[in-house]
Amino acid sequence: MLTRVDHDLTMAEAARGPGGSRVDLLAVADMVQPGARVLDVGCGDGELLRLLETRGVDGRGIELSREGVNQCVAKGLAVIQGDADTDLADYPDDAFDFVILSQTLQATRQPRVVLEHMLRIGRYAIVSFPNFGHWRIRLQIALGGHMPHTDNLPYAWYETPNIHFCSIKDFRQLCGVAGAEMEEAVALNAWGRRMRLKMPWWFWNLFGEQAVFLLSRRG
């Protein structure tokens, strides 16, 4: 079975921007202010943290897989072995400027609780996830009659760590329930290009392969 780290590496092959960084990570990194304190939940092999450190960000990470953690620590990153579902509760309120959940939401047991903790721990939360409303996925279910299989989602249904898929539309609904204010949103198409902001939500939900949301606590 592929581990989370392998999965990140698989995705890494998909689309890289100038400088060699993954486009979804670049989209996340662009939302972070330089010099900010950041917690990356599910940081994999530490690629995003490294990217952020080059931008003068004080980054910390949590990673579930032991080999991911050890790779990160060996790179000098401040990463701890831990589980987004259980360990976010240990962090005090407002400990960070940004709490990032990159390509991990769909693998958590309680996405709503995780998101609520993120909004509590950080001033801002950034969530990126694969959009299950993308037309190719819809097509695979509707016409193929099987669970979707794409470059970004390479697992068979019986061994996927991804247990809580959602579409962009679903995620917006979660934001409402969890008390999150939407500050900014970016959708990336199948080629990793950012889609134009003027598009309506239904268009993003159909053609965005990945989505990145910048959120803040409501009120």
Added chain:
Amino acid sequence: MVEAYAMLDRADRKREADHPHSLVVRFPASNPLRLDAGVDFAPLQIAYQTYGTLNDARSNAVLVCHALTGDQHVLNKHPVTGKPGWWDTMVGPGLPIDTERYFVISPNVVGGCMGSSGPASTNPATGMQWGLDFPVITVRDMVRAQAMLLDHLGIDSLFAVAGGSMGGMQVLQWAASYPRRVFAALPIAASTRHSAQNIAFHEVGRQAVMADPDWRGGRYFAEGTNPRRGLAVARMGAHITYLSDAALHRKFGRRFQDRDNPTFSFDADFQVESYLRHQGITFVERFDANSYLYLTRAMDYFDLAADYEGVVANAFRGAPTRFCVISFTSDWLFPTTESRAIVRALNAAGARVSFAEITTDKGHDAFLLDEPELFATVRGFLEGAAKARGLPPARR
């Protein structure tokens, strides 16, 4: 310096307590060590070793803290046993704690028996060994004494403090007591407090020592005896807790020692028995029984939260230190849950912390053994810290 030790004849354990084969600093009565027990202890002697060179900025010093039965001889031949240093896989030229980059200082703890003041040292007031007249010491006392050593060496701020087990307790105490003097901290297989189970194990060991008639109420030096059997049994029991079921099974299984069949006696039929007996016998050659009582006691008393309103996080509040906490999957003496508690407290305090759990079947002692994942983690952490500290990169 290392070669010089190879030339030496085996030193006497008793002599080593007062006149060790290492560097020594003696603090006069005007500069006492204030102990948690409420005593001003003087004159204080600290035996230590150094490896590598202190840079001009005095910014590359690494303090290595030893565990319960360790000492200052980290990577040179041991003057009593003739064996290699206890951490020569971790500390040395080109190794994770690189003596070509860092200036390594390793003191013998107060209460120890390898040259720092302890129950085996001579009490200047009586001309006899201290024995049980030596005041009870704590991990915090050990660290205070180390801070005096650093003052003496003119080192204001340490690049790093590293140690496993009781050494890890000292690392945590350093970060709590002197946060501004510690740039990076590496507590390995450690805990913020000694657990009830561990206190229980220690008590069994102490009772074994005290049950030996040769212990003589701690006055065995004066009476010309040595509680060898008691201390050996204590060591045998403790040694089991440093390993794991899997490691013992892998190393020894149920194999017989030099025989094909059981002898139907209480000889050491099994390899594991023979191994433990050997561990016990070799330990008494180099270690002082009273020192074993004092140091196990110091570990038992260790409870960082108790000094900070019952909240460990308060010990690290606002600490500028960066931490790397390491545990081992098969360590049941200082299990991963203990390291996680350290991490939780550090997170709550907003400290910069890394945490890795190393997969191994070697138990608590894994921190002393050849564990490539451990080495990679320590190397990576120190490299990152060195960069942040502005130390020059490794030459190789």
